[in-house]
Amino acid sequence: MIRYSLSCDNAHEFEGWFSESADFDRQVASGFLTCPVCHSASISKTLMAPSVSTARKKDEMKTVAMDAARRDAFEKLKEAVANIKANSEDVGEKFPEEARKIHYGEADARGIIGQATIDEAQELIDEGIEIAALPVLPDNVN
DSSP: OOOEEEEEEEOOEEEEEEEEHHHHHHHHHOOOOOOOTTOSOOOOEEOOOOOOOHHHHHHHHHHOOOOOOHHHHHHHHHHHHHHHHTTEEEETTHHHHHHHHTTTTTOOOOOOEOOOOOHHHHHHTTTOOOOOOOOOOOOOOO
């Protein structure tokens, strides 16, 4: 995983974790990456100190527990995702089709969740259909 220090065009600073550098670029280009404070999609990387990995540092990282603030934030995120899932209909791979039906008044308005490719999601955004990606969270974090 790669951790980037990020900021939006409103100077809000936050972190992002990506499996590779190209993931950051794809998420910014598709509009998936937004500021958690103001929801701006104008995101850029900020200067950060390099992290040099040593055997000692790896051992320390294995033994250091997540601090209380991060643990609380993670728990709140888990609760929010669980609440969204509990109050939405999972339409699976039919998400793009169902989102369009709701947007164009062909189906009852309701919360839905499901899967879409990056291209499908971009097409929905281009049509003015508001969507948001839910994070995939690990079931158990130490």
